Amino acid sequence: MTKHTISVLVNNQPGVLQRVAGLFGRRGFNIDSITVGESEEQGLSRMVIVTTGDENTLEQVQKQLYKIIDVIKVVDLSSNPMVARELALIKVNAEPAMRPEILGVVDTFRAAVVDIGPHSLIVQAVGSSDKIDAITELLKPYGIRELTRTGVTAMIRGSQK
Missing domain, CATH: 3.30.70.1150 (ACT-like. Chain A, domain 2)
Structure with a gap:
């Protein structure tokens, strides 16, 4: 089990944080840390989520995140120098x-x-x-x-x- 840091670019809309956090809870994935703030593009926010799991877990999380309509882009930051x-x-x-x-x-x-x-x-x-x-x-x-x-x-x- 390794820590993964994931960047999620989302529409800045009410309820998006709840839907993303709910996805983790429903799937039994723990969120070690989550920060959310405006991004460089107006109308979009960036979530940085730290979670623990294997590569399968990470892949599953990414696929599930893309199913949320307000999610624009998901990047595994921890797979790169960061x-x-x-x-x-x-x-x-x-x-x-x-x-x-x-x-x-x-x-x-x-x-x-x-x-x-x-x-x-x-x-x-x-x-x-x-x-x-x-x-x-x-x-x-x-x-x-x-x-x-x-x-x-x-x-x-x-x-x-």
Whole structure:
């Protein structure tokens, strides 16, 4: 079982996200991550979906996606060299005495502190899912109050479309 990152270009219409997510659920395929936003073409949105499965599963998903009327194009990004990023906001307990240690972790991961409260910091980390997992693990001992992640967004490297 391998992770697959799939780009799905769809008409920007109400209910498309529900139909795509429903397809995965009905077929018993899990969505590890899904992000949706406007694409370079007006009226179209791009979904980036991360799922786990073998090549048969991926082929089945692609065929089923094309059956949805609002789906324009499906591309397996993970079969090409790609750039994939995720954003996380992590609220960490941070008493003034502990802040230098926490800032050391933040700097190591080239993350940023985007908010400072009397007893907490909000850290913004951008990178691969592994990088987000790693910084989260290192911040756990300080006490993570809240964590939110965007899910993966990705593109094929270079001039390929």
